[in-house]
Amino acid sequence: MSEKKRHSPNEGDYEVGYGRPPTHARFQSGRSGNPKGRPKGSKNFSTLLAEELTQPITLTENGKRKRMSKQQALVKQLTNKALSNDMKATALVLDEMRRAETPAEGGAAINIQRPEDKLVMADIVRRIREAAEPLPAEADMPSQKSED
Numbered sequence: 001m002s003e004k005k006r007h008s009p010n011e012g013d014y015e016v017g018y019g020r021p022p023t024h025a026r027f028q029s030g031r032s033g034n035p036k037g038r039p040k041g042s043k044n045f046s047t048l049l050a051e052e053l054t055q056p057i058t059l060t061e062n063g064k065r066k067r068m069s070k071q072q073a074l075v076k077q078l079t080n081k082a083l084s085n086d087m088k089a090t091a092l093v094l095d096e097m098r099r100a101e102t103p104a105e106g107g108a109a110i111n112i113q114r115p116e117d118k119l120v121m122a123d124i125v126r127r128i129r130e131a132a133e134p135l136p137a138e139a140d141m142p143s144q145k146s147e148d
Contacts, residue, residue, distance in 0.1 A: 054070070054071065056070075078093060
């Protein structure tokens with residue numbers, strides 16, 4: 001009779017088991033486990049839009065031909081529409097201006113509405129200010145040296 005070989009995870013000849021499928025069922029090297037997945041080199045919408053907006057175009061402005069990116073032409077057209085009383089274009093331009101100015105004013109604005117939050121924030125600000133106060137000069141402090 002043939003002897004059954006017991007496989008235990010501690011033995012060196014352990015071939016098949018949890019996390020170790022038979023060799024014929026393992027993924028082949030160089031072949032994807034998801035062959036119908038996203039192909040290499042495909043780009044998402046944001047990448048495609050960014051590439052398209054950087055493409056140059058030629059415009060005639062005040063009788064002169066100018067080359068600029070599509071993004072720059074789009075901003076120019078939107079701004080001109082806003083100036084000619086197009087309310088949707090005006091709203092877009094103003095909204096973008098607000099977003100662009102917020103970081104320049106020193107960071108994001110914090111909107112505190114609950115009284116408990118205001119107390120907590122006031123305590124945090126107080127502790128930060130106390131920690132930032134300069135320590136007294138060493139000359140003002142009594143000496144720790146003992147005189148013999």
